[in-house]
Amino acid sequence: MDEGERERALLTVLTTEHYALQTSRAGTIAEATGRATIFLSVLSAALIGLGFVASNDKLVRPYLAAVLPTLVVIGVLTFLRLVETTVENSLDLRRIQRIRAYYQHELAGEHDFFADAVVADDAMSTAWNLVGTRPGRWEFLLTTAALVGAVNAVLSGLGIALVATTVGAGGALTVVVGVLVAVVAFGVQFAYIVRASAAPMR
Template sequence: MTNESQVEPVAPSPALLAALGTEHFALQSAASSTIGESGGRASIYLAAVSGGLVAIGFAGQAPGLLLAFASTVFPTLFALGWFTVVRLVDTSVVNAVALARIQRIRAYYASLDPSAAPFFPPDSLGSQGSLGVRYRRGSVLFTTATMVAVVNSVVGGSGAAMMLSAFTRIGVLGSVLAGVGFGLVALGASLRYQIRRFSPLLNRG
């Protein structure tokens, strides 16, 4: 009577392990670079806003110059803010995708040996995210893109209120209310854009 032979798992080839290690390193580098780029772009935008507001303050000493200067600065800063928000969302998506792919590699590492599982715990992008961070729709409220979007909405609303007050007859109160409405619409549009971009990633968890 012969004993049934048990099929032993095939050991991964050294080439595969080397490729996985290289991919893991490349993904970590990509994730790190997105963080650096996000901080740099946010800093550039906030510096531009700060410089623009200081310049507007100096121009306020000449009422005839203030309106012309503000009419140029506010739209420029608002457009720059939108470009910054779009790119910040892009870098956030790249970071999330890189982390998700790293988790797949870690899951494979855990399958190589039964004793390796405690060192590579499962981590789903949709449920826990990376290292226990949970990603939900409300997570977009705490991103760098949202921080810039809030500031940009204030810039856009202030510019709209100033333009309406100068070129229309709706009065100061009406201009302020219209500016607040413009800012809220701009902020809502940026949040909606972020949620739409992140939804495919969150739905995979």
């Protein structure tokens, strides 16, 4: 195989890989949306059910005792998978940028096509600039994983507050404990998002 044939074959392979990576990114986004929708739908159904039993003191506590742990478990599992899809999406985007950088270097010539894809030292920053995002830890607050993590934190705080009420804690103490648990729970989840996403950012 001469040099020209090799270059044509490589371009064909890269074009196919580019398409596969774009499809993979679309898949991660669709999965993240679907999983978040399922979780929020379950949460909505639980709140509707709570409305039916709220007037019956004998049913409220057993209902919450059964539903809250279930929601937290579903929420945590959803959160973990959403973090994975965020990482997968970042890796796919970085690989796409490398392919686009090849297009720019080998094919663009004097034109400025794919000029934004030139891989610099900070390749991940270059990749995220493609979609108008500045990489940074606070940007992760806008992810679907952070959204579900916030709901998980509220549910955890509510559950602990209800337990505190059951054991006879005062109203003010119950609120303080619930808020602290919610804040800590969200902080732990956010730290996990940042740590899990650190590898693709290198």
